[in-house]
Amino acid sequence: MSSTTSSFPERIELSGEGLVLRDWTEADLAAMPELFDHPDIAYWTPIVSPFDEAAGRARLDRDRQLRAEGTAILLAITVDGGAPLGEVMLRRAPEGTELGYAVGPAHRGQGLAVRAVRVMAAYAFDELAAKQVILELEAENSASVAVAVKAGFTLLDVPLIRGEEKGRPFALQTWSLDRP
Numbered sequence: 001m002s003s004t005t006s007s008f009p010e011r012i013e014l015s016g017e018g019l020v021l022r023d024w025t026e027a028d029l030a031a032m033p034e035l036f037d038h039p040d041i042a043y044w045t046p047i048v049s050p051f052d053e054a055a056g057r058a059r060l061d062r063d064r065q066l067r068a069e070g071t072a073i074l075l076a077i078t079v080d081g082g083a084p085l086g087e088v089m090l091r092r093a094p095e096g097t098e099l100g101y102a103v104g105p106a107h108r109g110q111g112l113a114v115r116a117v118r119v120m121a122a123y124a125f126d127e128l129a130a131k132q133v134i135l136e137l138e139a140e141n142s143a144s145v146a147v148a149v150k151a152g153f154t155l156l157d158v159p160l161i162r163g164e165e166k167g168r169p170f171a172l173q174t175w176s177l178d179r180p
Contacts, residue, residue, distance in 0.1 A: 007067065007068050007069065007070040008067045008070060008073050010067075011023055012073060012075060013081070014075070014119050014120070014122075014123050015119075016115075016118070016119040016122065017115035017116075017118055017119050018079060018115060019077060019078065019079060019112070019115050019116055019119060020078045020079065020080060020081040021075040021076070021077060021078070021088055021116060021119055021120065022075060022076050022078060022081055023075060023076070024059075024060050024063060024074060024075070024076050024084070024087075026060070028056075028060075028076060028084050029053055029056045029057060029060065030053065030056075031083065031084050032051065032053070032055070032056035032059065032084070033051050033052050033053060033055070033056065034104060034106070035084060035085070035086060035087070035102070035103075035104035035107075036051040036055070036056075036059075036087075036102060036104070037049065037050055037051035037052065038104070038105045040105070040143075041102050042166070043168075044138065044141050044144065045100070045102055046165055046166075047059075047102060049166070059074075066091075070092065071091065071092055072089060072090060072091040072092065073089070073090050074087055074088075074089045075087065075088050075089075075120070077101075077103065077112050077113075077116045084104075085103060085104055085107040085112055086101065086102055086103035086104050086107060086112055086113065086116070087101065087102050088100070088101045088113075088116040088117065088119075088120045089101065090120050090123070090124060090133075092128075095134070096130075096132055096133070096134045097124050097128065097130040097132070097133045097134065098133070098134050098135070098136060099117055099120050099121060099124075099133050099134070099135055100135070100136075101113045101116055101117060101147070108143075111150075113144075113147045114147050114150045114151050117135070117147060117151045118151055118152075120133075121133045121151070121177055125179045125180065130179065131178065131179050132176050132177065132178050132179065133176070133177050134156075134174055134175060134176050134177075135147075135148050135153055135174075135175040135176075136161055136172040136173070136174055136175075137172060137173055137175060138170055138171065138172060138173070139171075139173050148175040151177065152177055153175035153176060153177045154175065154176055154177070155173055155174075155175055156173075156174045156175065156176050158174050160172060160173060161174065
């Protein structure tokens with residue numbers, strides 16, 4: 001990331017695909033554990049586990065810090081600007097503009113992640129002049145691989161990203177969507 005990267009706007013609200021992606025608010029803190037305190041999210045994502053209201057406060061504070069630094073934005077996935085159903089993330093990194101997502105267990109199977117990824121990718125292309133957005137996924141995470149495919153991403157023939165998170169080794173594939 002270059003030192004000339006500007007911060008993101010203080011407030012962001014994106015609409016499209018039957019969704020409203022909006023800033024997390026203090027009022028969302030009570031809803032966050034229901035969305036993020038789940039074994040699937042603990043296993044497949046770097047989101048802390050267990051996830052309680054204190055973890056929500058830390059996440060909200062970190063979101064605001066990353067946004068001010070121009071590094072990342074985390075937006076609540078909603079259908080109408082109201083109750084959060086999950087989260088979509090955009091991160092500027094040396095390897096490119098990366099997207100990520102998590103949908104609360106009670107809200108899965110509605111295409112929320114696919115639609116949120118498409119809306120966030122459009123924002124990256126239109127507002128940030130990104131030439132490409134990427135997803136980094138474990139091949140065994142069939143739900144996330146399905147999101148990548150349905151959202152139009154292509155698996156890149158690049159080395160796996162290997163590491164360890166929460167005491168568990170991982171190997172991430174890189175999926176790409178180019179600017180239309």
